[in-house]
Amino acid sequence: MKDFNYHSVKDSKEASKLASSSSAFLAGGMTTIPSMKLGLATYKDLIDIKNIKKLSGIKVSGKSVTIGAATKHVEVSNSKDVKKAIPSLSSLAEGIGDPQVRNRGTIGGSIANNDPSADYPSACIALNATIHTNERKIEASKFFKGMFETALKKGELIEAIEFQIPEKSSYQKHPNPASRYAIVGVYVAKHKGDVNVAVTGAKSCVYNDKEMSKALSGNFSSSSIDGMDLDSSEMNSDMHASAEFRASLVVTQAKKAVDAC
Amino acid sequence: MASLVGSRVERKEDKRFLTGKGRYTADINLANQTYAIFVRSPHARASIKKLNIDKALKSSGIVSILTGKEIADDKIGGLIAGWAIRSEDGTEMKCPGNPPLAKDNVNFVGDPVAVVIAESLAEAKEAAEKVEVDYKVLKAVTSTADAMNGDTIHEGIDKNLCFDWLLGDRQKVKEAFDKADKVISIDIINNRLIPNAMEPRACVADYNAASEEITLYTTSQNPHLSRLIMSAFGNVAPEHKLRVVAPDVGGGFGSKINVYNEDIVCSWAAKKINRAIKWVAERSESFLTDIHGRDHVTHAELAVTKDGKFLGFKNETIANLGAYARVFGTVTPTYLFGPCATGVYEIPAAYTNVKAVYTNTAPVDAYRGAGRPEATYTIERLVEKASMELGIDKTELRIKNFPTAFPFKQTLVHTVDSGDYVAGMEKAKQMADYKGFEARRKESEAKGKLRGIGVTSYFEACGIAPSAAVMSLGCGVGLWESAEVRFNPTGQVTVYTGSHSHGQSHQTTFAQIAADELGVPIENIDIVHGDTDKGTFGMGTYGSRSLAVGGIAIVNACKKIVEKGKRVTAKMLEANPEDVEFKDGEFIVSKSNKKKTIGEVAFACYLPGVRDEMKSPLPEGDEPGLKETSFYDPSNFSFPAGTHIAEVEIDPETGHVKLEKYTACDDFGRIINPMVVEGQVHGGLAQGIGQALYENAEYDETGQLMTGSYMDYTMPRADNFPEFNIGYTCTHATTNPLGVKGCGEAGAIAAPPTVMNAVIDALGGQEVTMPATAEKVWKACKNLKKSNAKAA
């Protein structure tokens, strides 16, 4: 790893002031540190945001759950409030990586990184999340732009993620057996009015499967999507799973999620 | 005194390990040490056109940069294959040179071409990036099955073929097949694995210019053997000027048997720069450059009668050696494989033919089980298929072909001294509730799941092994083992063993043995190993040989101590040596109350005199001191055996295989410490199940390792396993005084076919290759649904 300057900041302003084209925010470091170690990324400055008070903690109101960006996965999975309001979100957090990763990794880091196989992005889409940054509010549907790409501008800091509490929801992941990231993860959330079927792992970026959402909005039963033949042409194919297998898994995991709701 | 052998004595080494006080190679820091980084080939096959270190030399903190040219100029030798194999046509195997630093050609990704030595690790890394190598990239050969059709990798080695070896009699086999009612045939792949010891390889080399002595601390399973190879073949230093220390070593599984490039280069370079050099592998280097395991492509056939008697067995295998033949590289797919491929059965005629090929991949060598997992996989998959095709219960079919008497002259090489395979099978069935399987299958079916049961009966030849036998088969050394038992004047004991512990608990089990033999409290016994300066010689630990060979050397040395003790006691108490008995640490003159404790005897041996009298307790011919050595050469291998049964449940929608139950019933002969044996079984099973369901080393067609990190190489984790159901039967080995057999590799040998037989049973007999990943199983489930629909 190349040498870098380490800064620990107390508030968002200080963080964005230090940000430059050769800096990165450091949250859990679970992505940043390994990529620096492997020489895939080099930064002059790392700006540690874990000590910004505003970025930590979980608040539940009648309609939403708001989680500070620097909140660790383990805090989300252990939170009684989250378990009560959106149990599927707590179990999603519990299924991320391994204990070491959950004890360090943060929700903000996960979303900012937007790994195509990460779990949280699907929660954001399914639960109509709003991403609060130090500059603005961004709807989840406009936040995830593509593989490892988000709407964040350089130096823009996520402060919190606000999830809408659904009537029912479930997240079902088929993990990569090695890394335990999602080969396919499907987050089904039934809100008043409509159903979201957010899919991660299958394509280059998380998406809401319109076809299944529509079918389930009409009839919220796994039978209404059973046997659906999804187009696999845009799906990822790698040594862990072919596009064809992923297409099948999307339907299978969606059915499991509906049944678990 | 109660016997310690057989009891769950807590591990003496755990205090050190659990409190972070282990001392591994990477923990060793020497004054004024430098740091090495190896510049490695990014290509699987290339010739080196030019190597330019000018820029790198200008980098800060550089001490030295050495390349293949310097090491060749200094006539430092390369890495070697330790076992010479002859082809069926009588020609000797063909091995390419394997210089520690490549000079002209590189043959796998990770092959080192230069070493950069700097004042700090960061500076070494920085400079390594500035070493410019101009490669002419050549077409790589990576596939085991097609290697013989690829470009010639090593000049003069036609078809990339190291040898084409035969064990057995083709004509007899042909005759047997002519008489068969049915021939069962199978095509299987034994997937390539990466050992992944928890501690990555490392070495620290030091040079003392005054004594001209090199000291190498290294992660080795066999420091004396490393010294011998580095001295005799590497020309690094004469043996008496080379000390090799393997301190605490965090797992090996065979991957630390070899002397590696880095050991030789750092030792040689330390002398050149007259400073200590430290190198610690990063995990990604371990993936690329540790030896890999398995990697066979096999076609096998079994000739049977319609009532299930086995008549003949054929095994045609292509074994991948990787880029170079290393220490156990050539014996693993031959003598460790072929003899065991007929399994626990009486098969009148058999042969195994192995074509060992070179490819542009990391060298393949002995990995836990070494050859025997591949052998067991071959025969046990075949027998299971025979049971399906003949419609005979899988356990009945096996029992029908078990040997009826011991010693059992196995078809090809071994004479198995002891065992009771039927008892093992019956006990395993009971432990696994074999009878209740059908009901469990129905329950799974009701949930929409497929359930399968798989059985494996195995034997293996371990405790390697008799020197005359292995040297007659081409081994470069004899595989005896040594022990030295030294008493201090005040009665504590130091036992030096030539075995090496890197997770095997020798500090405890060997002390249990010595405590029983000598009647000395276990706290007063220290086990010392892993340092060429501390004992005469040792062959090291692999092939489940530590106890069955090294342990017996300890017993024999202890017996010599007791013999001397009897003579000394007799002299001291004025009795006949024949009248002295030894029990629980006391020498007793029979039919009298006269006795001496072993402590008193030790004291007398070191202080052989009395005040005011000219009198020695030592009989004529005995020298002072109490220290005995044994070089024990076993008369045979040892042959653990057993039956394992696995049950899996498959979700046909996702292809997910859940291992529901795993039963292992093993015969390891006499057990020294049940807790330690359980640990060995658990570890072996984890690796064997890992091979069946998770692990796979994959290269792409250009020779890049696709599974070069834990993000892609699936190391099994605790939550992948059910609670293991472990039991034993026990027949004592008749070929050693303790009656012990090896237990270190059994799990890794038996588990792959056991699990795969269960998976394939669940899939209605459809073949899937290891590892049975979700996608492969999902596809098989789809086919099954189609063929069931057609049948309906």
Ligand SMILES: Cc1cc2nc3c(=O)[nH]c(=O)nc-3n(C[C@H](O)[C@H](O)[C@H](O)COP(=O)(O)OP(=O)(O)OC[C@H]3O[C@@H](n4cnc5c(N)ncnc54)[C@H](O)[C@@H]3O)c2cc1C
């Ligand atoms: C072995 C392993 C297994 C894993 N398994 C899973 C898994 O199963 N599922 C899963 O979803 N994830 C998984 N992860 C990812 C992990 O969950 C982390 O969430 C992820 O690595 C990023 O979070 P972090 O807090 O560590 O971010 P960091 O590594 O600190 O940062 C990541 C990136 O986000 C930026 N960033 C961080 N916080 C903010 C912020 N508040 N505002 C703006 N930008 C920010 C950083 O600048 C950086 O570019 C795994 C990681 C590892 C190492």
